[in-house]
Amino acid sequence: MAYQGYADYFEAPVIISVAPTGGMHGKEANPNLPEQPEEIAEDVRNCEKAGASIVHVHARDEDGEPTKDPAKFQELRDIIEERCDDILVNFTTGGGNDREGRIRPVIETRPTPDLATVDLGPLNTRGDVVAMNTRVQNEEYVRRMNEHDVKPELEVFGPGHLTEVHHLADEGMLEEPFWTTLILGMQTGTIPRPRNLINLVDNLPEGAEWQCMAIGRHQLPLTTMAMTLGGHVRVGMEDNVYYRRGELVESNAQLVERAADIAERLERPIASTDETREILNL
Amino acid sequence: MTCPRLEYRAENDEHEFDHLRPYCTVTDEFVSPMKADICNDRFDFDHEDHCEVFQAAVEAAAADDD
Numbered sequence: 001m002a003y004q005g006y007a008d009y010f011e012a013p014v015i016i017s018v019a020p021t022g023g024m025h026g027k028e029a030n031p032n033l034p035e036q037p038e039e040i041a042e043d044v045r046n047c048e049k050a051g052a053s054i055v056h057v058h059a060r061d062e063d064g065e066p067t068k069d070p071a072k073f074q075e076l077r078d079i080i081e082e083r084c085d086d087i088l089v090n091f092t093t094g095g096g097n098d099r100e101g102r103i104r105p106v107i108e109t110r111p112t113p114d115l116a117t118v119d120l121g122p123l124n125t126r127g128d129v130v131a132m133n134t135r136v137q138n139e140e141y142v143r144r145m146n147e148h149d150v151k152p153e154l155e156v157f158g159p160g161h162l163t164e165v166h167h168l169a170d171e172g173m174l175e176e177p178f179w180t181t182l183i184l185g186m187q188t189g190t191i192p193r194p195r196n197l198i199n200l201v202d203n204l205p206e207g208a209e210w211q212c213m214a215i216g217r218h219q220l221p222l223t224t225m226a227m228t229l230g231g232h233v234r235v236g237m238e239d240n241v242y243y244r245r246g247e248l249v250e251s252n253a254q255l256v257e258r259a260a261d262i263a264e265r266l267e268r269p270i271a272s273t274d275e276t277r278e279i280l281n282l
Numbered sequence: 283m284t285c286p287r288l289e290y291r292a293e294n295d296e297h298e299f300d301h302l303r304p305y306c307t308v309t310d311e312f313v314s315p316m317k318a319d320i321c322n323d324r325f326d327f328d329h330e331d332h333c334e335v336f337q338a339a340v341e342a343a344a345a346d347d348d
Contacts, residue, residue, distance in 0.1 A: 023315055023316065024314060024316040027299060028297065028312035063304065064315060066315050066319075095325075098325075126320060127332040129332065
């Protein structure tokens with residue numbers, strides 16, 4: 001749903017997603033960042049208790065490096081389900097240009113994840129290497145997720161990627177609400193300024209529901225701003241390893257607790273998992 | 283080809299890990315998983331073209347030879 005002003009601000013529950021691990025940095029950046037299934041599940045359990053209703057999952061191998069091995073994702077799926085009450089599971093499809101390898105965990109694990117990401121467009125990385133994320137790939141991922149009853153989470157790294165949200169919606173490939181992540185501060189994506197978040201929100205299609213994800217020190221102010229705009233938030237060590245300047249995050253639950261505390265101070269209710277299912281039509 | 287300056291170690295002066303992790307012997311630091319993709323020439327990366335640390339090390343070695 002497009003921004004409706006203070007009605008959203010006061011009444012709509014805020015969904016808190018947590019991204020505990022990611023694929024970009026690891027224990028070399030913060031030794032508290034969970035990489036292996038056991039420690040991820042323990043942290044996610046505490047995040048759920050603190051108010052998170054979605055966990056965004058990346059898998060690592062024994063060296064702490066990212067892996068797309070479906071067996072590793074299955075292990076994570078199983079242990080999160082075992083340790084947590086009811087948190088919704090969201091798998092990444094991000095990383096590299098192996099189109100088939102990136103989506104295999106989504107369609108091969110059982111049960112399939114509740115949600116999975118679709119990176120909507122190109123991002124420059126190093127030199128002449130680009131994460132492609134073509135329109136054909138986007139359409140294929142969305143189609144295959146739909147076939148497996150997985151809701152696509154549309155990752156808007158830059159303003160131009162909003163065009164792809166409109167395209168997928170116009171083609172009738174998405175069910176409402178179009179669950180969209182507005183990302184600020186990632187590589188060559190949107191520059192993390194408050195005005196840019198407002199601009200992204202203003203350009204969402206009717207029928208979108210959105211969350212804000214911001215990198216590093218931008219996580220706190222921009223996710224707080226998102227709550228005041230009626231949006232939802234994603235926090236976690238995938239995006240930010242510092243609690244404040246010079247102070248490393250102790251756990252992902254610490255970041256979820258802060259987001260929940262801010263929501264409560266703003267008098268926005270925190271979405272339970274059932275409410276998140278209802279909001280996202282899962 | 284993997285970067286010749288990449289090693290897998292479990293510890294240095296600052297860190298101690300349960301498992302071997304990617305370690306840059308030029309900077310004497312553990313590297314991030316994202317950087318390790320470059321060290322290992324994964325996903326179309328090539329450490330000779332895309333790693334400024336490796337390039338600087340090669341240039342320094344060449345200067346020493348002059």
